[in-house]
Amino acid sequence: MHRQLNLKQNLDEFDAFFNMLDESHAGLDRNQSGMLNAQLVLLLANHIGDTEVLRQAFALARAKVEMIQHM
Numbered sequence: 602m603h604r605q606l607n608l609k610q611n612l613d614e615f616d617a618f619f620n621m622l623d624e625s626h627a628g629l630d631r632n633q634s635g636m637l638n639a640q641l642v643l644l645l646a647n648h649i650g651d652t653e654v655l656r657q658a659f660a661l662a663r664a665k666v667e668m669i670q671h672m
Contacts, residue, residue, distance in 0.1 A: 606657040 612618050625641075626634050646655050 604651050604654050606654050606661065608661075 625637060629637060649655060
């Protein structure tokens with residue numbers, strides 16, 4: 602079964618998510634913050650469990666970063 606990355610808003614509590622993300626980084630230095638992000642990616646990737654969906658997510662995230670850097 603070929604699945605597509607869901608790009609529609611799917612968070613039930615958008616503000617709560619950003620608060621959790623912000624609070625999880627509180628008091629961490631840049632290196633620790635990067636490590637936290639990496640751990641979150643690994644945990645959520647394991648939860649998603651679909652390599653094709655993850656491939657789409659990585660490609661889209663990379664494209665957005667490159668677009669922002671060229672602005």
